[in-house]
Amino acid sequence: MTDAPTLLRQMFDAAVAAALPSQxxxxxxxxxxxxxxxxxxxxxxxxxxxxxxxxxxxxxxxxxxxxxxxxxxxxxxxxxxxxxxxxxxxxxxxxxxxxxxxxxxxxxxxxxxxxxxxxxxxxxxxxxxxxxxxxxxxxxxxxxxxxxxxxxxxxxxxxxxxxxxxxxxxxxxxxxxxxxxxxxxxxxxxxxxxxxxxxxxxxxxxxxxxxxxxxxxxxxxxxxxxxxxxxxxxxxxxxxxxxxxxAPMASLRAAQAICPVPCLVLGDAIEGEAREVGRAMAGMALSVRQHGLPIAPPCILLSGGETTVTLPADATGRGGRNVEFLMGLLDGLDGASGIHAIACDTDGVDGAAEVAGALIGPQTDRSGLNGAMANYDGHGLFARLNAQVITGPTLTNVNDFRAIYIE
The missing domain is CATH 3.40.50.10180 (Glycerate kinase, MOFRL-like N-terminal domain)
Known part of the structure; x- marks a missing residue:
């Protein structure tokens, strides 16, 4: 089977392709x-x-x-x-x-x-x-x-x-x-x-x-x-x-269609504070990994929607909804093995940065996570980790794409 990061990126690309005006x-x-x-x-x-x-x-x-x-x-x-x-x-x-x-x-x-x-x-x-x-x-x-x-x-x-x-x-x-x-x-x-x-x-x-x-x-x-x-x-x-x-659901279905393992679509309209949504999905992924609920691994949890980021006045970093989500997910997973994820904006721009999002996995270095979270510097963190997903303008926009792969 294709390695997890490659598969997750292929699924994101399929989601974007399903929403291209030319198509x-x-x-x-x-x-x-x-x-x-x-x-x-x-x-x-x-x-x-x-x-x-x-x-x-x-x-x-x-x-x-x-x-x-x-x-x-x-x-x-x-x-x-x-x-x-x-x-x-x-x-x-x-x-x-x-x-x-x-x-x-x-x-x-x-x-x-x-x-x-x-x-x-x-x-x-x-x-x-x-x-x-x-x-x-x-x-x-x-x-x-x-x-x-x-x-x-x-x-x-x-x-x-x-x-x-x-x-x-x-x-x-x-x-x-x-x-x-x-x-x-x-x-x-x-x-x-x-x-x-x-x-x-x-x-x-x-x-x-x-x-x-x-x-x-x-x-x-x-x-x-x-x-x-x-x-x-x-x-x-x-x-x-x-x-x-x-629309977002059609893009999630397009990603699901190319996936070689079962996919559970959690919804295309998930909202909430991005970091807390990430922590909540970490809990779900850990339940899947340990108990096989609500779906047995290997599998992928798919979701879309538009979370929010509430910035404190002293925030100094470069961030966006998707990297905030991934920092919350990393924090909630606490180094757990066998779990990979991608979170990207389908327009290729997460927040104000020309970066779609990022990929994480069980080997992702968490040593800079707390500092990045304190400064709302998700893009800085994932740039240092060489984990960014950069697409350039995709020329479409059906909101955020998130996929969590559980081995």
């Missing part, structure tokens, strides 16, 4: 309609989605904003790169232009929206009175707060000119077709990139309660926007259709 998008397209078609998009996979769409339909007009170094050339669609996870002026300008394109459509036109994870930060046009600087400050507070992705997106929607269904509302009376790659637990499209083309069930009151719950210190303009009834999001949308073209 999945064309099967979800209708015939290209007559009349004007404008293509817009936002997210880490959006440029690759645009290229896949043009491969099926031919050159199209439109504008897509993606993360720096994630551009894919298109024939007719303009591609703009911008900052993620903290927005910048390029993203703000692109969002303004995308909104203008939508507003210029008529009843016989079609807006195609290509949406994937990361789009929330890339579509960074604030509500009236909220500057780019204040949006940047908001994002930094949200990322360090410990709030879930759903909670962060609820706040973002209510201080945006584009998110929370506002892009689709701006396109009315044109039809809107959204093609979406899910990177959120539960695949709720209103949470993917903060749902720019999806009616929003959350409210300004919900957003204010989230801010209070986590004690967020926000700019005055953001506080004012969350108190302004004009910033309530659309609760219904006409003439808007959505098709989900890739």
């Amino acid at each position: 999945v998008l064309a099967g979800h397209l209708p015939a290209k309609p007559a009349g004007r078609v404008v293509v817009v998009g936002a997210g880490k996979a959006s440029a690759a989605m645009g290229a896949a769409l043009e491969a099926a339909w031919g050159p199209c007009e439109g504008l897509i904003v993606t993360r720096y170094d994630h551009a894919v050339p298109c024939e007719g669609i303009e591609i703009v790169e911008a900052s993620h996870p903290v927005p910048d002026a390029a993203g703000e300008d692109a969002a303004r232009r995308i909104l203008s394109l939508a507003e210029g459509l008529g009843e016989g036109d079609l807006l195609v929206a290509l949406i994937s994870g990361g789009g929330s930060s890339l579509l960074s046009l604030g509500a009236d009175g909220v500057s780019l600087r204040d949006k940047q400050a908001l994002n930094r507070v949200l990322l360090a707060s410990g709030a879930s992705i759903d909670e962060m997106n609820c706040v973002r929607k209510h201080v945006s000119a584009v998110k929370g269904g506002r892009l689709a509302a701006a396109a009315w009376p044109a039809r809107v077709l959204s093609l979406v790659i899910s990177d959120v637990p539960g695949d709720d499209p209103s949470h993917i990139a903060s749902g720019p083309t999806v009616a929003d069930a959350t409210t300004l009151q919900d957003a204010r309660e989230i801010v209070a719950r986590y004690g967020m210190d926000l700019p005055d303009s953001v506080v004012a926007a969350l108190a302004d009834p004009a910033n309530e999001t659309p609760k219904t949308l006409d003439r808007a259709e959505l098709r989900m073209i890739a």
Whole structure:
């Protein structure tokens, strides 16, 4: 049998391949309609989605904003790169232009929206009175707060000119077709990139309660926007259709399909503090190893989802959800033999580092673990151990992939 690290990496690669726009998008397209078609998009996979769409339909007009170094050339669609996870002026300008394109459509036109994870930060046009600087400050507070992705997106929607269904509302009376790659637990499209083309069930009151719950210190303009009834999001949308073209569970199933040992899929929507999720899964892996429960070894425990990392003010390291998970797992395993694991973000970027994640095994040196955990320096730890998984931009994003192999 293939050695454990190689097998785990092959499974991760299979999960990513199952979500590549070039492989999945064309099967979800209708015939290209007559009349004007404008293509817009936002997210880490959006440029690759645009290229896949043009491969099926031919050159199209439109504008897509993606993360720096994630551009894919298109024939007719303009591609703009911008900052993620903290927005910048390029993203703000692109969002303004995308909104203008939508507003210029008529009843016989079609807006195609290509949406994937990361789009929330890339579509960074604030509500009236909220500057780019204040949006940047908001994002930094949200990322360090410990709030879930759903909670962060609820706040973002209510201080945006584009998110929370506002892009689709701006396109009315044109039809809107959204093609979406899910990177959120539960695949709720209103949470993917903060749902720019999806009616929003959350409210300004919900957003204010989230801010209070986590004690967020926000700019005055953001506080004012969350108190302004004009910033309530659309609760219904006409003439808007959505098709989900890739999602976390499909990628987990693709990994499972190439595995030569039994796989137990624990879920595609696991949330919680990353380090504590790692410790909990260490306990499960040890139970499998000792008792053969809930599955007998050799086997693999598969999971996806999006954990959180709550950073203390004095954190000095370089980290991300997946390396935090692996440090918690290493800590919980306490040197146990016969257990290997991989944890990676399917977009190739864990946290703010250009590193997908890492691999660990029974021989992983734990001597620097406590110091790395104290400094939230998972990337530093695994770089020193030569255990990082570096893919470069994968041009898709179906959230985190975790696999634990028990001999």
